[in-house]
Amino acid sequence: MDQVSLSLGQGEVLAVIGENGAGKSTLMKILAGVQTADSGDIRMDGRNCHFESTREAMDHGIVLIHQELNLCDNLNIGQNIFLGREPRTAGIINRREINRRSSEYLKMVGLDVAPTTVVGSLTIGKQQMVEIAKALSVNARVLIMDEPTSSLSSKESDALFRLIGQLRDQGVSIIYISHRLSEVKRLADRVVVLRDGQNAGELQGEQIQHDAMVQCMVGRDVSQFYSRQRHPTGDVVFKADKIRTFEWPQHELSFEIRAGEIVGLAGLVGAGRTELLQSLFGITPLIAGECWLEGKRVLLNSPSEAIDHGICLVPEDRKQHGLIVDFSVVNNIGLPNLKPNQRGFGFSNFAKQRHSSIEMCDLLDIKTPTIRQLVKFLSGGNQQKVVIGKWLAQDPKILLLDEPTRGIDIGAKEQIYKLMEQLASESMAILFASSEMEEILGLADRVIVLHEGHVSGVLDHQQLSEQAVMQLATGKAVDTKPKA
Numbered sequence: 001m002d003q004v005s006l007s008l009g010q011g012e013v014l015a016v017i018g019e020n021g022a023g024k025s026t027l028m029k030i031l032a033g034v035q036t037a038d039s040g041d042i043r044m045d046g047r048n049c050h051f052e053s054t055r056e057a058m059d060h061g062i063v064l065i066h067q068e069l070n071l072c073d074n075l076n077i078g079q080n081i082f083l084g085r086e087p088r089t090a091g092i093i094n095r096r097e098i099n100r101r102s103s104e105y106l107k108m109v110g111l112d113v114a115p116t117t118v119v120g121s122l123t124i125g126k127q128q129m130v131e132i133a134k135a136l137s138v139n140a141r142v143l144i145m146d147e148p149t150s151s152l153s154s155k156e157s158d159a160l161f162r163l164i165g166q167l168r169d170q171g172v173s174i175i176y177i178s179h180r181l182s183e184v185k186r187l188a189d190r191v192v193v194l195r196d197g198q199n200a201g202e203l204q205g206e207q208i209q210h211d212a213m214v215q216c217m218v219g220r221d222v223s224q225f226y227s228r229q230r231h232p233t234g235d236v237v238f239k240a241d242k243i244r245t246f247e248w249p250q251h252e253l254s255f256e257i258r259a260g261e262i263v264g265l266a267g268l269v270g271a272g273r274t275e276l277l278q279s280l281f282g283i284t285p286l287i288a289g290e291c292w293l294e295g296k297r298v299l300l301n302s303p304s305e306a307i308d309h310g311i312c313l314v315p316e317d318r319k320q321h322g323l324i325v326d327f328s329v330v331n332n333i334g335l336p337n338l339k340p341n342q343r344g345f346g347f348s349n350f351a352k353q354r355h356s357s358i359e360m361c362d363l364l365d366i367k368t369p370t371i372r373q374l375v376k377f378l379s380g381g382n383q384q385k386v387v388i389g390k391w392l393a394q395d396p397k398i399l400l401l402d403e404p405t406r407g408i409d410i411g412a413k414e415q416i417y418k419l420m421e422q423l424a425s426e427s428m429a430i431l432f433a434s435s436e437m438e439e440i441l442g443l444a445d446r447v448i449v450l451h452e453g454h455v456s457g458v459l460d461h462q463q464l465s466e467q468a469v470m471q472l473a474t475g476k477a478v479d480t481k482p483k484a
């Protein structure tokens with residue numbers, strides 16, 4: 001085990017950054033009593049403390065909001081906030097009291113929903129706010145947030161940043177983990193950088209600049225944004241003709257994707273990007289329209305049909321749709337090869353799988369001790385790479401990706417961009433949805449912009465600008481004449 005140290009002042013916002021697998025989440029889990037350290041100690045107000053459980057850490061006012069949220073989907077908000085410490089009258093859980101107090105905390109975090117709302121029905125952004133409301137309810141003195149904005153809309157992120165400011169002013173100390181360096185720059189009083197489970201440096205005040213953080217994290221210069229080579233594209237491989245999705249049945253969508261083309265799917269949260277990708281992969285089949293693949297009409301009524309046609313989807317929510325975390329890396333990469341009624345993986349199959357797993361670990365630089373490691377023991381970013389590897393091993397004709405670099409560190413992002421470019425140059429067709437403007441502008445040959453379930457515009461490379469994408473995303477028409 002490598003040694004790592006950290007200090008935190010009252011009312012300080014400390015950002016902890018580092019590459020995927022640097023040990024950020026692990027250190028936070030130790031501070032919050034989820035895991036225990038092999039050696040070393042934790043001191044609070046000068047006193048030694050030792051946490052055997054999250055409950056003990058919580059009693060000291062330390063609360064961790066996990067990278068993968070930790071709420072019970074089937075319970076309501078109030079039940080989640082007071083889980084295990086329900087207020088009681090005469091031994092009976094006092095629901096009215098739970099709801100009354102929960103409402104107060106919800107108001108503090110600016111969440112306008114009833115405490116009786118079932119958590120599973122909330123967006124991830126709102127669930128995040130519930131986690132914070134829960135932290136407030138235990139009077140947290142130290143609030144640890146592990147990649148809180150990775151699935152928030154920019155509006156939700158802004159609300160979170162305001163709340164962090166308020167908490168800081170009230171003297172709450174905050175540890176903030178993020179791969180988004182612009183957020184770190186905006187929020188942090190101090191930045192601690194981890195690399196390979198050890199301290200790699202510290203930045204303060206004016207030193208907190210993008211390039212300095214990257215240098216310290218990666219140990220080398222990484223350009224502000226990856227600039228890609230563009231290749232001529234080939235024939236149309238995929239054509240959607242007047243399709244309608246279950247979510248937005250009132251709108252017809254039509255578009256084409258060419259071989260070797262990287263097409264971006266832009267839009268605001270809720271514009272229907274995820275729904276469209278899921279329909280093309282057969283998760284929620286289309287309710288009307290036709291899909292054509294290499295000139296032949298195809299039906300995409302289930303993921304297995306889509307896979308048979310060479311269409312693969314790297315989903316947004318890796319934990320729910322992308323991985324079986326109790327399986328090893330090699331078995332996850334082999335998952336798409338499993339057919340219904342097939343038992344086990346079969347011997348020859350396994351050799352092939354082993355081979356492609358090693359290839360993918362290499363290609364994507366997945367940090368794992370062996371391919372037999374269970375995925376749940378990998379860091380968040382490395383889990384994401386396993387999902388990508390799983391589908392790449394299928395050698396698809398069309399690769400659909402939904403927020404492919406979520407939770408991926410800046411160095412690894414570049415690797416993924418390079419890989420997408422390389423696959424396109426080998427004439428794979430790629431359609432990716434992203435909320436990161438830089439990614440859309442820097443990577444796409446062409447951008448399809450969605451607004452409330454319909455295509456509000458298509459921008460080719462010459463027409464592409466942040467302004468044009470934003471205008472279309474908010475439903476305004478733009479002048480799409482190429483710039484002179």
Ligand SMILES: Nc1ncnc2c1ncn2[C@@H]1O[C@H](COP(=O)(O)OP(=O)(O)OP(=O)(O)O)[C@@H](O)[C@H]1O
Binds near residue numbers: 004378
């Ligand atoms: N100090 C340490 N010494 C040795 N191994 C460590 C140390 N800290 C973490 N590890 C190991 O490194 C792996 C990844 O760590 P962790 O999940 O904390 O990464 P992370 O920085 O949160 O990455 P990501 O950005 O991808 O979420 C874990 O398997 C963990 O056991």
Ligand SMILES: [Mg+2]
Binds near residue numbers: 024067379380381
């Ligand atoms: Mg992590």
